[in-house]
Structure formats: structure tokens, C-alpha cells
Amino acid sequence: MPDWLSLPPEVRAIILKLLIHHDKIAPYATVSKEWQSVIEKKNFGHLKLHPSSLNSLERLAEQQQGLVKHIWLNIELKRYTCQSCRRIESITSIYANNKIMAEAIMRLYFILANWKQNGGGLTLELNAYSPSDSEHWFQGCYFGAPGEVIGSECPPQRGLLTTAIHYPTHGFWYGTPTDDALRRPFEPTTLNFQEELPSVQAVTKFLLRRPCRRQLDPLTLSYLWAKLPQLGEVLYEPWQLSERPSQDQWDSGKKPHLDSSSHKTNHLNYRLRKYDLSETFAERQDGQNIRGF
Amino acid sequence: MICQRLSPSVKTVKIFEDFNENYLDIFQHSQGINSHLNPDRVRITYPGVGAAFAKKSRQLEHFSVAFLVDACHFFDACQPHWRWLHLRSLALTSRMMCKDNPLPIRRILEAAAQSALHMPELETMTVWNGAKGEACAFTWCRQDASISWRGTWDFKLHPSVIQDWKKVAYKYARHEFTVNEELLTQEIRSHGDAIQYLGLHSVVDDVSLRQIRRENNCG
Numbered sequence: 001m002p003d004w005l006s007l008p009p010e011v012r013a014i015i016l017k018l019l020i021h022h023d024k025i026a027p028y029a030t031v032s033k034e035w036q037s038v039i040e041k042k043n044f045g046h047l048k049l050h051p052s053s054l055n056s057l058e059r060l061a062e063q064q065q066g067l068v069k070h071i072w073l074n075i076e077l078k079r080y081t082c083q084s085c086r087r088i089e090s091i092t093s094i095y096a097n098n099k100i101m102a103e104a105i106m107r108l109y110f111i112l113a114n115w116k117q118n119g120g121g122l123t124l125e126l127n128a129y130s131p132s133d134s135e136h137w138f139q140g141c142y143f144g145a146p147g148e149v150i151g152s153e154c155p156p157q158r159g160l161l162t163t164a165i166h167y168p169t170h171g172f173w174y175g176t177p178t179d180d181a182l183r184r185p186f187e188p189t190t191l192n193f194q195e196e197l198p199s200v201q202a203v204t205k206f207l208l209r210r211p212c213r214r215q216l217d218p219l220t221l222s223y224l225w226a227k228l229p230q231l232g233e234v235l236y237e238p239w240q241l242s243e244r245p246s247q248d249q250w251d252s253g254k255k256p257h258l259d260s261s262s263h264k265t266n267h268l269n270y271r272l273r274k275y276d277l278s279e280t281f282a283e284r285q286d287g288q289n290i291r292g293f
Numbered sequence: 294m295i296c297q298r299l300s301p302s303v304k305t306v307k308i309f310e311d312f313n314e315n316y317l318d319i320f321q322h323s324q325g326i327n328s329h330l331n332p333d334r335v336r337i338t339y340p341g342v343g344a345a346f347a348k349k350s351r352q353l354e355h356f357s358v359a360f361l362v363d364a365c366h367f368f369d370a371c372q373p374h375w376r377w378l379h380l381r382s383l384a385l386t387s388r389m390m391c392k393d394n395p396l397p398i399r400r401i402l403e404a405a406a407q408s409a410l411h412m413p414e415l416e417t418m419t420v421w422n423g424a425k426g427e428a429c430a431f432t433w434c435r436q437d438a439s440i441s442w443r444g445t446w447d448f449k450l451h452p453s454v455i456q457d458w459k460k461v462a463y464k465y466a467r468h469e470f471t472v473n474e475e476l477l478t479q480e481i482r483s484h485g486d487a488i489q490y491l492g493l494h495s496v497v498d499d500v501s502l503r504q505i506r507r508e509n510n511c512g
Contacts, residue, residue, distance in 0.1 A: 088327065140507075140508065141508050142504040142507075142508065176319055177319065178323070178325050179319065179320050179323040179325040179327060179328060179330075179331055180325060180326075180327055182316050182319060182320065183327075183330070207498075209498050209500070209501050210309070210311045210498075210501045210504065210505070211501075211504070218295040221295055222295055222297070222298035222299075223298075225298060225299055225300065225303075226298045226300070228300065229300055229302065230300075230302055231299070231300050231302055231303050232302055232303060232304050232305065233303065233304065233305040233306075233307075234299065234303055234305070234306050234307070234308075235307045235498060236295075236306075236307070236308045236309075237308070237309045237310075237311055237497065237498065237501055238308075238310050238311070238361070239310065239311045239312065240310055240311070240312040240317075240332055240336050240360070241332060242316070242320070242330075242331070242332055243330045243332070244330060244331060244332050244333065245330060247332060251338070251339040251341070251342050252339060252341065253341070
């Protein structure tokens with residue numbers, strides 16, 4: 001039987017080209033150096049990372065780092081149940097979700113700060129979603145959650161109705177959501193990082209696309225961009241904010257008023273008064289449900 | 294403002310502010326306890342944001358911004374002494390560009406021509422609008438020395454607009470200047486359809502465009 005190397009290079013190239021169209025080909029990288037090189041080029045080219053995978057990113061050897069063209073940090077936020085899906089997010093949830101986002105982004109920046117610039121450039125893409133977003137009023141919408149496939153005839157997530165912890169009578173198919181239910185995933189977000197972010201030389205393109213409903217405020221975004229000195233290209237797809245006071249503030253570039261008469265402060269106080277306890281309670285129940293599931 | 298702290302190394306900026314008209318309709322008619330927070334049915338843009346982006350655009354090679362900025366604010370802020378030495382493509386939206394609004398359309402396109410005279414590298418400029426039921430786009434293409442209007446209603450470019458763009462063609466293009474006007478007959482169910490049928494695929498990520506059309510058209 002002829003061995004691999006006895007095949008003409010053109011034939012070997014055709015076989016490898018066919019191979020990389022398949023998923024889960026990582027185990028074949030051990031076949032030979034040639035296979036390893038081709039498979040790693042494909043597998044490392046586009047990395048979609050949950051924050052829990054950042055440890056693996058940190059362990060990438062310098063040679064593998066050079067193969068990475070696109071990193072998509074897909075940040076999973078807290079779940080919520082029907083007890084809060086009709087309401088705007090509580091202050092405790094906002095803080096918890098902001099903390100998750102800030103820690104994940106900070107960790108990524110610290111890892112990438114050690115990467116060298118590679119000739120082909122590196123794209124950094126951010127997304128944040130709650131797995132619950134598509135289970136309540138936004139069924140059929142794209143949030144960037146794992147498993148979403150565009151192009152199939154069925155809108156995503158409707159199948160989740162059978163397994164999710166909520167009443168099935170949600171979504172535009174069943175009636176009109178309240179305005180607070182509509183506002184919920186679009187929370188305007190200011191991130192506070194525990195440490196000064198390092199400068200990341202490797203990133204040349206920044207992407208934040210429309211599946212990210214959570215809206216990073218201009219100061220946070222400018223700060224993230226300012227730490228990317230080699231940035232050449234920005235693709236940014238925010239949403240029209242679902243809170244006019246925040247939109248006015250973002251557009252005018254004014255800093256939030258801290259006096260008690262300001263609209264936003266009243267709004268925040270309102271959230272504290274009305275929602276905090278009920279949602280904390282709802283989330284506890286949520287946790288119990290998940291454990292018992 | 295977001296554009297002010299962009300590194301000088303940034304040469305390409307594409308911003309697309311998304312919305313869903315089904316949500317906006319609900320907000321508009323809501324009597325909820327937080328309805329004072331609800332957004333406007335049609336996004337009202339700030340002149341200051343348009344001015345900041347106009348200033349920044351002088352350092353860019355490719356610039357596209359949809360719905361976050363209005364083209365009229367952008368061009369209003371442009372100063373006669375400004376030069377865009379690197380700008381190769383520019384795409385802006387204006388909510389003023391709608392049916393029964395011919396005068397603002399004329400003003401925007403005249404102002405756009407004035408600025409284009411100072412954009413020596415400009416290959417394409419598009420000023421467009423799109424929402425449920427209505428879509429239009431004005432496009433300058435240097436390679437063809439042409440201006441084109443495509444829209445869902447009968448519309449003729451004003452002679453003064455044609456005259457102003459003829460000057461741009463005379464200054465920068467090599468072919469004979471042509472004017473095209475085309476009526477779009479497709480049903481526009483969303484801003485996603487508008488982009489699709491106007492052929493403006495570069496203003497938004499292609500996967501995003503498919504998502505927009507699916508979410509809006511099925512909702």
C-alpha cells in the first residue's frame with residue numbers, strides 16, 4: 001500500500017482541502033507535520049470563545065497565536081425567568097452582568113497584550129447575550145448564542161420552548177410585550193475595569209455586531225478602542241437605544257448627572273425601589289430550578 | 294463621543310445603528326409605567342454627532358454610518374476649507390430623504406456635491422434612506438462618472454443637483470457624465486429589504502443583513 005508521502009503533492013493537497021471542510025478534525029493533526037499545519041491553520045483561524053475558554057487561549061504557543069485571524073469573545077450573561085422577563089433589569093443584575101463582561105474583556109486584553117502583531121492582522125469581536133433572551137419575548141431573534149444558525153428555514157430557538165423554564169405563551173406570536181420587556185436585553189452598559197487595561201498591539205480590526213443587544217456606552221467603547229493602537233478598521237452595529245434619556249445623553253456626549261433631580265438617577269432609583277428584591281428572589285428560584293432540572 | 298478617541302491608525306469605520314420597527318410601534322403606543330423612557334418612533338439625531346463624524350472623516354479612507362448620524366448634519370458641518378485627502382468611499386443616511394420631501398433631498402445632494410469637490414480620492418458616495426414601505430439611494434460612482442437615483446417613488450433629480458455633480462465629474466472623472474434614475478418596485482418590508490434591493494451591501498455586515506431581514510420580515 002502506498003504511503004502518504006508517495007502520493008503526488010497535488011493529490012495530497014486535494015485530500016487535505018477536502019478534509020478541512022469537515023468539523024472536529026483536530027485529532028487528525030497528529031497524523032503528520034503536514035496534516036498538523038493544515039488543520040491548525042483552519043482550527044485556529046477563527047476562534048469563538050466562551051469566557052471559560054480564555055485559559056486555553058492563554059496557553060496557545062506563539063506559533064499557534066500567529067495562525068489566529070479572528071477572536072470572537074462570546075460572553076454569556078446571567079439567565080432570567082418569567083418572574084423578571086417583563087421588567088427592565090434590576091440593579092443587582094446589571095452589576096452582576098457588567099462584572100461578568102468587564103472581567104472577561106479584561107482577561108482577554110491581558111492575554112492578547114502578550115501577542116505579537118501578525119502580518120495578516122487580528123480581528124477582535126465582542127458579543128454578550130443571556131441564554132434567556134431568546135426564550136421569552138425575543139424568540140426567533142439572533143443573539144449570537146451557541147447553536148444559532150442563520151440560513152435554515154426555521155427561526156432559531158423556537159425549539160427551546162419545550163425545555164426552557166418559563167410559560168410558553170411568550171413572543172410576538174402570542175401577543176404584545178410590555179415596553180419594559182422590549183427594553184430588557186438592550187441594557188445600556190458602562191463597564192468599570194478593576195485595572196487599567198493594557199495596550200494590545202496585535203488587534204487590527206474591532207467588531208461588535210447587532211446580535212449584541214446589550215449596548216456598551218460610548219465611554220466604554222472609546223476606552224476599549226483606545227487600548228488598540230494598531231486598530232485599522234472598526235465595524236460597529238449598535239441599536240437605537242430603547243431609553244430616550246440615555247440616547248440623548250450618549251448623543252450629546254454629556255456625562256450622567258449625579259444630582260437626585262436627574263432623569264437617569266430617578267430612573268435608577270425607580271429600578272432599585274421597584275424591582276431589586278423581586279428579581280433577586282426570582283433569580284434564586286431560577287437557580288433552584290436549574291439545579292433540579 | 295465615540296469617534297473622538299479612535300486611534301489615528303483607523304482608516305475604515307462602518308457603523309450601522311439597528312432598530313426594529315415592530316418594537317418602535319409598540320413603544321409608540323405604550324401606556325406602560327416607564328413609557329416616559331420610550332424612544333422616538335423615528336430616531337432623532339443630534340447635529341453635534343454629525344459634526345464630530347464629519348471632522349473625523351477627513352482622516353479616514355472608508356466611512357459608512359447608518360441612522361446614528363443624519364447626512365444633513367454631516368454636510369452642514371463641513372467647512373469650505375476642509376480637504377478629505379484619503380477618503381475613498383462615503384455612505385450616509387438621511388431620514389429627510391423620503392417621499393414628499395423633495396426640497397431637503399435637493400439641499401442634501403447639493404451640499405454633498407460641494408464636499409465631494411474636496412475629496413480627490415473619492416470613488417463612491419451613497420446617501421440613502423430605508424424603512425418599512427420606503428427606500429431610496431443617491432450614488433456617485435467616479436469610475437462610471439455617474440450619479441444614480443433609485444427609489445420607491447417617482448422622483449427626478451433637480452437640475453441644480455445634476456449641475457453640481459457635473460462639476461465633480463468634470464474635476465475627477467474620465468468618462469462622460471451620466472445620470473440614471475430608477476424606480477424600485479419591490480415591496481420594502483424593512484430597512485433590511487431597503488439595503489438588499491438598493492444593493493447597499495457594504496453598509497452592514499452580510500450576516501447581520503440576513504438576520505435583520507429575517508427578524509423584521511417574519512415578526
